Amino acid sequence: ETGVTQTPRHLVMGMTNKKSLKCEQHLGHNAMYWYKQSAKKPLELMFVYSLEERVENNSVPSRFSPECPNSSHLFLHLHTLQPEDSALYLCASSQVLGVSGNTIYFGEGSWLTVV
Amino acid sequence: GQNIDQPTEMTATEGAIVQINCTYQTSGFNGLFWYQQHAGEAPTFLSYNVLDGLEEKGRFSSFLSRSKGYSYLLLKELQMKDSASYLCAVVDSNYQLIWGAGTKLIIKP
Numbered sequence: 001e002t003g004v005t006q007t008p009r010h011l012v013m014g015m016t017n018k019k020s021l022k023c024e025q026h027l028g029h030n031a032m033y034w035y036k037q038s039a040k041k042p043l044e045l046m047f048v049y050s051l052e053e054r055v056e057n058n059s060v061p062s063r064f065s066p067e068c069p070n071s072s073h074l075f076l077h078l079h080t081l082q083p084e085d086s087a088l089y090l091c092a093s094s095q096v097l098g099v100s101g102n103t104i105y106f107g108e109g110s111w112l113t114v115v
Numbered sequence: 116g117q118n119i120d121q122p123t124e125m126t127a128t129e130g131a132i133v134q135i136n137c138t139y140q141t142s143g144f145n146g147l148f149w150y151q152q153h154a155g156e157a158p159t160f161l162s163y164n165v166l167d168g169l170e171e172k173g174r175f176s177s178f179l180s181r182s183k184g185y186s187y188l189l190l191k192e193l194q195m196k197d198s199a200s201y202l203c204a205v206v207d208s209n210y211q212l213i214w215g216a217g218t219k220l221i222i223k224p
Contacts, residue, residue: 002159042215045212101146104212108156108157
């Protein structure tokens with residue numbers, strides 16, 4: 001139990017579907033992240049939120065849309081995805097941004113398959 | 116560009132010692148993390164080094180040489196449960212985390 005909970009754990013969706021991934025952190029952290037993890041590739045940072053404000057969007061296609069309603073919850077809305085978007089999507093949180101030793105705590109991820 | 120290199124896969128024997136290397140080229144340096152990730156699970160924090168030298172934590176130790184852009188994770192008295200991927204990540208000058216692709220460690224009896 002890492003203190004970061006993601007749902008659903010597994011999701012299969014068609015290219016025309018709309019779905020959402022949900023993340024909740026119980027650590028009292030102020031920063032939350034979405035990462036994409038593909039086999040044998042480094043973690044790709046997608047979005048960063050600090051105190052509910054988006055501070056980073058790493059050239060992510062608009063078919064991925066994040067939402068952070070409060071500092072404990074983070075969503076990733078998905079629509080018209082492509083098969084190459086199939087991956088493990090990891091949510092993470094940290095106490096703050098922009099300091100040394102800022103440990104990130106990950107959720108167990110949502111396995112997404114686009115068919 | 117920024118780059119983190121670590122071996123793709125390593126194999127070791129239960130009870131033995133294994134060293135997983137990580138070399139980096141980044142714009143600035145503000146620390147280096149090691150994470151462990153079991154298949155299908157969350158990456159979990161193992162260690163953080165910001166100064167040169169060896170940090171020991173039980174069976175796991177992590178070493179850093181900033182001048183060489185090099186770190187290693189040393190695992191002693193290997194157990195079957197140590198089979199996992201080990202991720203190296205460097206904090207650059209903008210406090211961004213730059214990740215390696217991970218090393219899959221296979222432990223054999």
